Amino acid sequence: MKSVIVKARPLRCEIIDVPIPEPGPDEVLIKVIYCASNPRDWKAPDHLVPGVEINQGNEMSGVIEIVGSNVYEFRKGDRVAAAHPMQTENGTYAEYSTAPVNTCFLLPPNISFEEACTIPFALCTAAIGFYQRLKIPFPTSPESSRVQTPLIIYGGSSSIGAFTLKLAKMGRFEKIIVVCGSGRPYIESFGVITDFVDYRDCNVVHDLKAALGGKRCFHAVDAIMDGNSFGHLSEVLAPEGARIAVYLPRLDYSCIPASISVAITFFGTVHGQATPISNEVFEEDVDFAYAFFRLVGRWIAEGKMSGHPYEVLPRGLLSVEDGLRMLKEGKVSAKKLIYRVADTPTLEPEYFF
Incomplete structure (x- = not known):
């Protein structure tokens, strides 16, 4: 072949x-x-x-x-x-x-x-970051009905960002704020985003703070990893107890304050592979993927996922x-x-x- x-x-x-x-x-x-x-x-x-x-x-x-x-x-x-x-x-x-x-x-x-x-690849990666690393309640959990604090997604029109938004639509958040550019019309159609920040205006930190309106934010997804993105996010997240889901294990995240947890997400963990550099093994991700992929087919059939x-x-x-x-x-x-x-x-x- x-x-x-x-x-x-x-x-x-x-x-x-x-x-x-x-x-x-x-x-x-x-x-x-x-x-x-x-x-x-x-x-x-x-x-x-x-x-x-x-x-x-x-x-x-x-x-x-x-x-x-x-x-x-x-x-x-x-x-x-x-x-x-x-x-x-x-x-x-x-x-x-x-x-x-x-x-x-x-x-x-x-x-x-x-x-x-x-x-398969992008949705599963988004799900690991969202549920396994950020600890957002899974849709089958009783906790999923509870309103969560604001969520920020940097790079919402990327495949991981867009699938994260589709997962977020199944939960409840005070706000869902997205940093994006030309891809806005596509993700705007999801009907779940409360605020947009255009990175091309070069005022990301200021605009994120304005969108939060004084509310504390504990959960963020960096789906773009452009070199400045996670640094910008760390400036607006709550100083204690916040988490950022990131998807490139080999980057230097030292600019993020130690009080903010860097939730490194590596797709390979669903197949038992260790995360590069940190060499972490998340055995629970293997069974999580098994259960998650069974739900994906059902969600597609019901129109909840695309x-x-x-x-x-x-x-x-x-x-x-x-x-x-x-x-x-x-x-x-x-x-x-x-x-x-x-x-x-x-x-x-x-x-x-």
């Missing part, structure tokens, strides 16, 4: 032929219909894990081909979306990919493969390099870049779905 290897310095991709992988006991083998790009896919070989050249894809939708020996809830032919473990073989930029069942969910009939492809806006790039897997370059150059806003594997010119005719 065809598989895309992502290389760096300069950024480039190579399509190679590899054997179709075998799923592990707790995995499924998926015939990939659509795969999606995330910023980490170019950052990993460039500077996060330099020198490692593998298939960096982590997000997909498709049809189950084989189930592992311990798998009892999925069957061959099921329509699914799934997240593949980071920095492991058999990534999603390929004709077939594997995924653990705890990050795989059945697609209800009201969602397309295209939209479903935008969900995917992210997307653009399908032409030429299937041949366009992965173009997509990663667009992400690296900052040319993507408020949408996900996805690829229809069957559009790859070099595939054999029998692949087409």
Whole structure:
């Protein structure tokens, strides 16, 4: 089968032929219909894990081909979306990919493969930060009916930011304040945001304080990590007991006062991987993901959850390099870049779905 290897310095991709992988006991083998790009896919070989050249894809939708020996809830032919473990073989930029069942969910009939492809990696990452790190009450908890203090999301139109907003819509907050720019029209449509702060006005701290209106804020999500974002947030959060969810473990957060908890969120913990640098293992995240992904399918069917806006790039897997370059150059806003594997010119005719 065809598989895309992502290389760096300069950024480039190579399509190679590899054997179709075998799923592990707790995995499924998926015939990939659509795969999606995330910023980490170019950052990993460039500077996060330099020198490692593998298939960096982590997000997909498709049809189950084989189930592992311990798998009892999925069957061959099921329509699914799934997240593949980071920095492991058999990534999603390929004709077939594997995924653990705890990050795989059945697609209800009201969602397309295209939209479903935008969900698994980003939504799960947002959920870990929101529920597991910030300790926001989960929708099934009796505490979820209690009004929470204001929530600030920096980078609301990013995929993690937008999915955090969709999760926040299931809770209750005094205020939901979003820092964003050109992506405002998209997230404004959610009908949950009380205040907007435009970072392009260069008055983020002042405008955040004005939006808070004297209320204390204990919860913030930095979904953009632009170098100034978490510093700005630390200036407006309550001086004691506040938490910031951040998503890049390798950044220097020393500018954040020690009284504010830096809740480092790393997607790999749902697959038992340790957080880089701090080497923390959050075993509870594995079961959290299992339960969460079962609810995701139901939420989609009920209209409580939806995917992210997307653009399908032409030429299937041949366009992965173009997509990663667009992400690296900052040319993507408020949408996900996805690829229809069957559009790859070099595939054999029998692949087409």
